Amino acid sequence: MSKDLHGKTVLITGANTGIGRATAYDLALRGAEIVMACRSEEKTLPVIEAIKNGTGNAKIFFEALDLSSLASVRETATRYLASGRPIHVLINNAGLAGSKGQTKEGFELAFGVNHLGHFLWTNLLLDRIKESGDARIINVASMAHYKAKVIDWNALTKPSKSKTGLPEYEVSKLANVLHAKALAKRLEGTGITTYSLHPGVVASDVWRSVPAPIRWVIKKFMISAEDGAATTLHCVSHANIAGETGLYYDKCMKKKPSKLALDETLAEQLWQRSEAWTN
Numbered sequence: 001m002s003k004d005l006h007g008k009t010v011l012i013t014g015a016n017t018g019i020g021r022a023t024a025y026d027l028a029l030r031g032a033e034i035v036m037a038c039r040s041e042e043k044t045l046p047v048i049e050a051i052k053n054g055t056g057n058a059k060i061f062f063e064a065l066d067l068s069s070l071a072s073v074r075e076t077a078t079r080y081l082a083s084g085r086p087i088h089v090l091i092n093n094a095g096l097a098g099s100k101g102q103t104k105e106g107f108e109l110a111f112g113v114n115h116l117g118h119f120l121w122t123n124l125l126l127d128r129i130k131e132s133g134d135a136r137i138i139n140v141a142s143m144a145h146y147k148a149k150v151i152d153w154n155a156l157t158k159p160s161k162s163k164t165g166l167p168e169y170e171v172s173k174l175a176n177v178l179h180a181k182a183l184a185k186r187l188e189g190t191g192i193t194t195y196s197l198h199p200g201v202v203a204s205d206v207w208r209s210v211p212a213p214i215r216w217v218i219k220k221f222m223i224s225a226e227d228g229a230a231t232t233l234h235c236v237s238h239a240n241i242a243g244e245t246g247l248y249y250d251k252c253m254k255k256k257p258s259k260l261a262l263d264e265t266l267a268e269q270l271w272q273r274s275e276a277w278t279n
């Protein structure tokens, strides 16, 4: 896929702020049609206007999507498929960290939003993606996945247990890496490639649950959302990685993920369970 994205449609989740917004802006500059699937119309429409004004690209659209509800994921996917729009690039970017609770269907919040919602979203859109031939599917994961040492399957169907919500976040990001890997295996021979990545430690709204004074200090040491979009953008269009699939990237380079993230059996177990939970 070339850097010029005229004629290409990119569907991206959580693009109203942070890394997703910076990613959408760059893709708009390169001429892509962009569909921003976000949970708040009120927050997203002004961002769409700003991207249109800043880039001169008028083909930026909103779709309502709440990843904490599998019903919402189904509704939005149905609407999208009915619209007839193609998908050349799917970017599973939305995510939360440090929030606790349960999704509408009772899954642990970080796992449900960051992984399970995106798992169902991707599966429902897969036939449309296949129509685009050399499409790419990108999961914005995190280096936090290295910290996850086990997936406790029982914990995934209960409210978040930890005080900080961060151990649950680490598992959800491990799931993002395993999902890209298991999906790559299923897409062998289709021309569709998958990628997972760490965007860098970015001064975005993802730190919203950290108390204000600490948040202000730590954000000073982080990279900008624009720099944080670089590895996603690399995975969207870099020609050199067109033949690579199911791998993990950091700083626009391939990187070995954690031992668990390379575990084929675990990837399959996660796939089977995710499939059962979303049926």
Ligand SMILES: NC(=O)c1ccc[n+]([C@@H]2O[C@H](COP(=O)([O-])OP(=O)(O)OC[C@H]3O[C@@H](n4cnc5c(N)ncnc54)[C@H](OP(=O)(O)O)[C@@H]3O)[C@@H](O)[C@H]2O)c1
Residues within 6 Å of the ligand: 013, 014, 015, 016, 017, 018, 019, 020, 038, 039, 040, 043, 065, 066, 067, 068, 069, 092, 093, 094, 095, 096, 097, 113, 140, 141, 142, 143, 198, 199, 200, 201, 202, 203, 204, 205, 206, 207
């Ligand atoms: N920032 C970092 O240092 C860092 C590091 C590693 C990985 N990441 C990953 O990068 C991705 C983007 O994060 P960011 O830093 O740009 O964070 P952000 O500024 O907080 O943006 C997160 C996006 O996800 C959306 N989102 C949250 N819950 C959702 C739900 N239930 N349904 C639909 N959308 C939902 C948010 O929507 P609202 O605005 O409506 O809440 C927002 O658009 C995430 O997957 C995150 O895990 C970030």
